Amino acid sequence: MTAALLAGLGLGFLVAAQVGPVWLLAARSVILGRLITGIMIGLGAATIDVAYGALGLAGAASLLRLSGLRLGLGLLGAAVLIALGALALRTATRVRDRAEPPAAIGSAPRAYLTALGATAANPATIASWAAVFAAASTARLTHTTTGAVLLLAGIGLGTASWFTILSTAMTLVRRLAGRRVHRAINAISGLGLIAFGMVLAWRTAATPSW
Secondary structure (H helix, E strand, C coil), X not given: CHHHHHHHHHHHHHHHHCCCXXXXXXXXXXXXCCHHHHXXXXXXXXXXXXXXXXXXXXXXXXXXXXXXXXXXXXXXXXXXXXXXXXHHHHHHHHHHXXXXXXXXXXXXXXXXXXXXXXXXXXHHHHHHHHHHHHHHHHCCCCCCHHHHHHHXXXXXXXXXXXXXXXXXXXXXXXXXXXXXXXXXXXXXXXXXXXXXHHHHHHHHHHCCCC
16 A cells, blocks of 8 residues: 555656646746745646546546547647746736736635646646556556555645645745846746647647547
């Protein structure tokens, strides 16, 4: 049972540590706002990882073979990321006119909901965790209900742990960042989010089935 929990912790932590759209959202939100916003974004991502992990465990990933569902989810996710990126770029053009830069995401609840939307509408997330659980099943980490629950709990804790570490590190960057740095961060994160959104849209349209 301990092996399942530790495996989940490692998987959640390592998957979350990969640079992606939610990673950019968390870093930008802490640098331009508060520590709690980054932590809440991490909790939102952890919630979706656990939920999709459970769906993968239940075999629901086969639903992505329905082209309409996969296409809808993929395009919705792409639209969310592109919209967030556009807002970041818009903010970058306005930083010079303000004494203090605006927060990326104003409140903890909003940060959590934003992370839910940015993570949930990506069909690749479901497919990724389905593959993880297929491997975990082969390794007999999920052959009991307790093992499956501990693996899911570990994934959530691992994801939340990474984003807490990332957010704490970004508070140090925030102390050193001036207005020009804020503007650059908005521009870089905005372009990054738009790029992730365009790649997701292209992969969704180009891939006939998972």
